[in-house]
Amino acid sequence: MRVSAQLESETQTTATLPASTTSLMMTKGRWVHNWDAENPEFWEGIGQRTAATNLRWSIFAEFLGFVVWQLFAIIAVYLPAAGFDYSTSQLFWLISMPSLIGATLRIPYTFMVARFGGRNWTIVSALLLLIPALGLAFAVSNTSTPFWLMLTLAGLAGFGGGNFASSMANITYFYPASQKGWALGLNAAGGNLGAAVAQLIVPVAITIFAAGSLQLPLAGFIWVPLIIVAVFGAWRSMHNLSTARSDVRGALNSLREPHLWIIATLYIGTFGSFIGFSAVFPKLIADTFPEFSAFALGTATVSLAFLGPLVGSLSRPYGGKLADRFGGARITLCSFAVMAAVTVALVLLLPTLNFWMFLGLFLVLFTTSGIGNGSTYRMIPAVFAINAIRAGDTSEARMNGARTSAAALGLISAFGAYGGFLVPQSLNLSITTSGSYVPAFSGFVLVYLALMALTYACYVRRSSIFAAQGV
Known part of the structure; x- marks a missing residue:
């Protein structure tokens, strides 16, 4: 693809540049070509600070992934009271479908960072979260929404589950072996917290201004601004590493x-x-x-x-x-x-x-x-x-x-x-x-x-x- 050709060309261009341990050799698209986390001088000079920036935005994006992954499991409890005529079995399918799709997506997501770049894929994977978040908001606003459509949207919430694999793969490339365990543990824990925060915030959001009725669309709408922030932050601050390989x-x-x-x-x-x-x-x-x-x-x-x-x-x-x-x-x-x-x-x-x-x-x-x-x-x-x-x-x-x-x-x-x-x-x-x-x-x-x-x-x-x- 053109991405590979561009990367090869950029790598050849930067090969003639002098090696640096205090600055990043970057080309268009924030591709970094001199990343060497195992070099103590590079790590202390520029690597540690850059890795920390990428880790913070990776955690934030993965956190929102877990949030979206859990939305249908949370909202399923409120659907009968809101007037949706779904059976118990159908509600359990809405709860479990995001995990089925999310688990499956983790397999290709594992290789996406090396293929497209950690920054680029964080942007894409965060943008994909808008589909189930907005889809949920519009679907629950109408009690006649057919079950097949609701189940499809629940499956699309699996985008959030796939984020874990690409996020972990991305952070692996940024840290030296001696610090990978700490960085990956922090990345995983920060992402997992999204499930807890979603279960705390969503019930509050859909009832705080309800005045006797549930405002179910807010379960999806409230996360849209945060997803946009994650996309902007990844675009502005994260990096792609040319040394990352599938x-x-x-x-x-x-x-x-x-x-x-x-x-x-x-x-x-x-x-x-x-x-x-x-x-x-x-x-x-x-x-x-x-x-x-x-x-x-x-x-x-x-x-x-x-x-x-x-x-x-x-x-x-x-x-x-x-x-x-x-x-x-x-x-x-x-x-x-x-x-x-x-x-x-x-x-x-x-x-x-x-x-x-x-x-x-x-x-x-x-x-x-x-x-x-x-x-x-x-x-x-x-x-x-x-x-x-x-x-x-x-x-x-x-x-x-x-x-x-x-x-x-x-x-x-x-x-x-x-x-x-x-x-x-x-x-x-x-x-x-x-x-x-x-x-x-x-x-x-x-x-x-x-x-x-x-x-x-x-x-x-x-x-x-x-x-x-x-x-």
Whole structure:
């Protein structure tokens, strides 16, 4: 394409320029050609400041991506009261469809930064968020909106879910190896907070000036100015790196690696639980404790559903820290154990639980899933590095291991997001066939126990080479 030709031409032009560690060699379109984060002089001179600027705008854009990703899950609870004649099953499809599409989009989004540039793709991916945000605003303004159209718009909200993969890939290129973990953790946590903020702000926005009626279009309209700010900020302040390269070969190699599929399965259990329960938590509260689904705050109402994704987002970095100290596999194993125990309590006590016990158990579940997100993600580079050394302790083997690991990070984040579809649909099947959520939670217990066994067998048991290396 012309982008590639232009980049090649610009690279040839700048090749004759003197190397600089105190300034950026940029050409049209804010393409940087002398990026060298591993050079201490360059990093201290210009790199650190530039990387921080790109990180801030990347977090903001990804934050809005998570906001848009959650909009239909939040608004679905209010549709029946607003006059929409949708069945329970249809509401669950509106809740789960964004995760299905978002998880799928994460796969191509992983390669978009290297193809088009981090700045350019941040602009495009942020602009795409306007489609579901404005589409939702107009669709909910008319109660005769057909379900197929509403479901299509819910699928387009998956644009927000795809942003995570491209945002993480972009920030990876900006930071030296010694600081990638911190930068990626901050980027992920900042994005995940979008789910919590959306669940806090949207109920307030649609009720504060309602005067007895819901103002559902505001659920989409209020984010439009912020999306425009993100687009402008990315256009004005972010950079494209000519050194960023797609690694399709690394991605194909990682797909042939059994541990990619094992860790992806574990990540469905941790991140999939986080994003799945984040999406469905408002409806669970409304169905199980309708009197506590909203609290009056002046003329507005507030839902406590935002607390779940909030604690899950804030706990994620601690999962990485604990993994650094005790090993990611051990922390992941403990996370599944606690998640299983909490879910058992929900199964046994759900018929007699009061709301505050219900909320407390779910906050523990969210916190533990967040810790598991961080620890499981931390396992990926460690597992692939050990496998590379086993294949041959050479510089080439280590390089191939690093390439495969980098590709696996994006693919595993995509597979894990499918949990956001599986969790709501499991609850949908449970409530429509049995009239209760208990069968679904019983199934979750079995899943968490199975994931515990898988984690132990592959990475924790003493005879495992990964346990010996402290994975």
